[in-house]
Amino acid sequence: MNQVALQKIKHFCAYQERSHQEVRSKLLELKIYGLELENILTILIDENYLNEERFACSIARGKFYLKNWGRIKIRQLLKQHDVSEYCIRKAMQEIDGSDYEKTILRLIEKKHALLQSEKNQFVLFKKLSQYLLQKGFESDLIQDLIKTYLKENQYA
Numbered sequence: 001m002n003q004v005a006l007q008k009i010k011h012f013c014a015y016q017e018r019s020h021q022e023v024r025s026k027l028l029e030l031k032i033y034g035l036e037l038e039n040i041l042t043i044l045i046d047e048n049y050l051n052e053e054r055f056a057c058s059i060a061r062g063k064f065y066l067k068n069w070g071r072i073k074i075r076q077l078l079k080q081h082d083v084s085e086y087c088i089r090k091a092m093q094e095i096d097g098s099d100y101e102k103t104i105l106r107l108i109e110k111k112h113a114l115l116q117s118e119k120n121q122f123v124l125f126k127k128l129s130q131y132l133l134q135k136g137f138e139s140d141l142i143q144d145l146i147k148t149y150l151k152e153n154q155y156a
Contacts, residue, residue, distance in 0.1 A: 001036060002032060002036065002040075005032050006040055009030070010044070010047075010049055013049035013050055014049060017054060018055060019052070019082065020050065024041070053087045053090055053091075055083070056088060057087075057094045059081075059091065060091035060095060061094050061095075063077065064094075064095050064099075065099075068103055068135060069135055070100075070132070070135050071092055071137070072136040072137065073135065073136020074091070074095075074136060101141075104137055104142060104145050105149065107135065108128055108146060111128055111131050112128065125150065129146060
């Protein structure tokens, strides 16, 4: 087995959480193929350098709490990394429901402050909705929260 490649890939995994797909790509870059690649992946999993569930949870927390992404966008990112449905469900549990709504409300307030010149409430509603949809939040939830926010702020 290629010990140099194993040490490089251990360092690669220790630096930050990685998906199986990222590690596989990196090993292919290092010209490690076939059975040797699978053996290295097995070692990384056994030594806990590589853990799909931990990766998924880390991504979900980071993208939500640091980048204010919604569940839809996080789910899509995890699917791009070929994360299993079980791990995606586990990762979604990392996002607290009340924090989720508070984040949406905070984003509504922030975006509304930038749209102060918009007098037409329908255009305002559309722009706020579009912004939150782009962030990956669920449309039914954001519509309810925007309606509530606009009512409380004398737009109804």
